[in-house]
Amino acid sequence: MPSKLCARHTKKQPCTCGMGNLYRFVEPLILHLLAIKGSACGYALLADLEAHALTDAAIDKAALYRTLRHLEANGKVQSAWETDGGGPARRVYTLTRDGEEHLEEWAAVLEHLAQAMDRFVRAVRKPKRRHTRPRSRAAIASPSKKSRNVR
């Protein structure tokens, strides 16, 4: 996810930039499931994803498989074909060390985001402070000094 390295923020702390809400949080879910299951093929993950999903949005098969390949391409997971045991061959995935770290990063990002969202929700629900009368033109025109370089 931070494959693009996020030019804007040179912060140490992982940021939400590079991820663009990638894949509807499918990525961290997969990493987490692999972490607790040890290993699994895509099809097996599908059922668990439904149960653990962060949102009530259904998870697309295609998104799952594509995300797995994407994770593998970035070295977050490894896969190996498993043909024994009947049925079509399964591509069985396991987390790499890199993947474990990636999951931690995701946790940090989501933790921040959750807190921010929580603050936002409470701000929205805060007993409506009656808003100041339509402010003067000047107040609107120059919101603050540090809004110079708004790009």
Add this chain to the structure above:
Amino acid sequence: MPSKLCARHTKKQPCTCGMGNLYRFVEPLILHLLAIKGSACGYALLADLEAHALTDAAIDKAALYRTLRHLEANGKVQSAWETDGGGPARRVYTLTRDGEEHLEEWAAVLEHLAQAMDRFVRAVRKPKRRHTRPRSRAAIASPSKKSRNVR
């Protein structure tokens, strides 16, 4: 946002389906800012958005203006040109009643999402329960009974 009405869920509760994390949460932020400011033009919102943003991702001018037009097209905000006071004409936006309700919906959605993310983060950080040895083939093949219709 639930303009597509979300065919999948006929739940009463607002869901995250229709929104696809639309516009990086710019939409609810705009609604909220308009709610507390009473009214504002896009340019004035820009500065406040930086301060209130949910993520550390910078907010794109283009995204802001387009979101405003989108909100207006859906009746969530109203706008009027304001030419007095010097400078180029400003399109000044105000929330509609519909927009106020929309903000409430967003609050509900974000509240749920924040809780889900919080649970997820805690699950990830939970003291690693040593995962069971590579489970039997059967256990992998049929994850659960209710995974029949995984689409």
Add this chain to the structure above:
DNA sequence: CGATCTAGATGCGTTGAACATCTAGATGAG
């Protein structure tokens, strides 16, 4: 044999994201 289940993958049309660019009035410096 044919239907169904398991498992993975691909194709495509639409939409969103990131970034650059453009118009144009107002203002201020030289």
Add this chain to the structure above:
DNA sequence: CTCATCTAGATGTTCAACGCATCTAGATCG
């Protein structure tokens, strides 16, 4: 006066993601 800058809004383009449909193919079972 002229040029640069600021304010304000809008558009265009490219690329990635999303949603949905479809496809292959082995295994299994009636």
